Amino acid sequence: MISIGIVGATGYTGGELLRLLLRHPRVEIATVTSRGHAGAALTDWFPNLRGETDLCFSEPELEDLVKCDLVFFATPNGTAMHMVPQLLDAGTRVIDLGADFRLKDVHLWSQWYGLEHTCPELVEEAVYGLPEVNRQVIRAARLVANPGCYPTAVQLGFLPLVELGLVDLDHLVADAKSGVSGAGRQPKQNTMLTEVAESFRAYGASGHRHLPEIQQGLARAAGRPVELMFVPHLVPIIRGIHATLYARLLDSEVDVQALYEQRFRNEAFVDVMPPGSHPETRTVRGINVCRIAVHRPDSGRVVVLVVEDNLVKGAAGQAVQNMNLMFGLNERVGLTDIAVIP
Numbered sequence: 601m602i603s604i605g606i607v608g609a610t611g612y613t614g615g616e617l618l619r620l621l622l623r624h625p626r627v628e629i630a631t632v633t634s635r636g637h638a639g640a641a642l643t644d645w646f647p648n649l650r651g652e653t654d655l656c657f658s659e660p661e662l663e664d665l666v667k668c669d670l671v672f673f674a675t676p677n678g679t680a681m682h683m684v685p686q687l688l689d690a691g692t693r694v695i696d697l698g699a700d701f702r703l704k705d706v707h708l709w710s711q712w713y714g715l716e717h718t719c720p721e722l723v724e725e726a727v728y729g730l731p732e733v734n735r736q737v738i739r740a741a742r743l744v745a746n747p748g749c750y751p752t753a754v755q756l757g758f759l760p761l762v763e764l765g766l767v768d769l770d771h772l773v774a775d776a777k778s779g780v781s782g783a784g785r786q787p788k789q790n791t792m793l794t795e796v797a798e799s800f801r802a803y804g805a806s807g808h809r810h811l812p813e814i815q816q817g818l819a820r821a822a823g824r825p826v827e828l829m830f831v832p833h834l835v836p837i838i839r840g841i842h843a844t845l846y847a848r849l850l851d852s853e854v855d856v857q858a859l860y861e862q863r864f865r866n867e868a869f870v871d872v873m874p875p876g877s878h879p880e881t882r883t884v885r886g887i888n889v890c891r892i893a894v895h896r897p898d899s900g901r902v903v904v905l906v907v908e909d910n911l912v913k914g915a916a917g918q919a920v921q922n923m924n925l926m927f928g929l930n931e932r933v934g935l936t937d938i939a940v941i942p
Contacts (some may be wrong), residue, residue: 601628602927605668605692607660607683608627608675610634611785613697615646617674622652622797624920624934626927629653633660639715653906666690672919673698678715685719693926694743697918701726701745702813712809715848725861729932730817732756732792732867738925747817748920749914750776750832751884752841755817756870756890757906760863762821766854767902769848772825774814776843782910788893797838839911840881845904860894867934869913869921879907882942888917888935911927 601632605868609618609632621627632642634657642657643650662683665671671871673696675678680696687694703709706720728734730752738744747755759794760893761767783791790796813828818826835842849856849919857875864870870890873879877893884891890913895903909915924931 602626602747602760602923603628603630603667603669603714604670605629605631605633605665607633607665607671607673608679609642609657610637610645611674612781612911613818613915614674615648616647616911617672617697617919618642618646618653620912620916620920620934622649622912626929626933629655631664631666632656633658633661640872654705662686666692668692670695670923672696672923673700674789674916677713681718681722682721683727688722688742693741695729695746695922696726696744697915697919699748699809699813701743701744702728702747702751703816705812707817708812712812728817728818729918731863731921731925732759732870732916733817733821735925737926738782738922744919744922746915746919748810748813749778749782749841749908750774750808750843751813751817751911752914752918753841753908754814754823754828754830754845757843757845757892757904758818758847759821760859761847761849761856761902761904762818762826763863764859765822766851766859767849769818769822769824772818772826772828773846773849774828774830774843775833776830776841777835778841778910779835779837779838779839782841783834783915792836796834798836800833800835802831802833808832830843837881837891838883840910841906841910841914842879842881843904843906847902847904849900849902856894856896856902859921869917869935877905881907881909883907883939884909884913885941886912887937887939888921889939890912891931913930 879891
């Protein structure tokens with residue numbers, strides 16, 4: 601059994617991680633920490649886990665965490681970097697669901713997150729945890745930077761086109777929408793029911809911290825820098841991301857449907873839908889699947905539609921997928937649920 605620790609598990613991502621790991625056949629959760637709720641039962645915070653666990657939250661003590669084979673950080677950005685060096689020195693592997701190790705440019709990271717990085721020497725070692733790109737290096741990694749929710753959807757949606765240089769890399773557009781759970785569990789006025797219900801708005805239009813992460817991944821796939829216009833939106837649903845991606849084709853003869861089917865044919869968690877499809881967020885609710893549909897409005901343009909659950913393939917589910925790779929398991933272990941409809 602893989603001994604697991606989870607740091608900061610009181611948010612929505614932490615709750616999803618618990619839900620998935622408690623049913624994972626090869627995992628034993630050894631410790632779940634929360635500074636603010638130490639001593640409280642997990643089921644007090646997550647009543648959906650009643651009957652599944654009798655664990656309580658504890659203080660995040662290093663001496664307990666180093667006994668684990670793997671520690672997940674489901675913490676705010678800027679938290680994991682303070683503990684990761686000691687865990688790695690003790691032989692404990694780490695998956696950070698925050699942003700501390702996603703960007704390879706530490707100065708750029710500081711600009712976007714407003715913090716000084718405390719262990720920049722580990723940033724280069726950290727493996728970006730997008731299995732559809734980095735599967736082999738994830739297997740051997742000590743430290744995995746789990747991708748953000750928007751970056752997962754946008755990168756997977758553009759990937760086949762960018763890898764082969766089939767689109768104008770200076771004029772990519774990503775118009776993305778997310779459910780309110782993406783804003784976290786802490787109460788905020790702009791995510792209250794009365795503020796978001798029957799409304800729809802953009803945010804971060806002048807710059808969003810996920811933009812450099814997306815550009816970094818696409819640039820690596822393209823072998824050169826890319827220019828991307830990325831605008832996120834908040835929609836009045838609880839969970840789910842829908843990304844509509846636009847690009848100018850450089851090869852009007854390419855069969856984009858066949859291209860996507862070929863690129864993702866062996867990917868368990870990417871579903872390329874039939875021609876003419878319009879994927880819905882409800883079809884991925886609670887599961888670790890990204891559904892993609894490709895459209896050709898004319899010979900010179902392509903529109904890619906991508907949906908995922910922001911808390912699963914966009915966060916906790918992808919983290920479990922990475923854990924499976926790190927410990928030599930089939931990627932699908934613990935991740936075979938079917939979406940709940942309606």
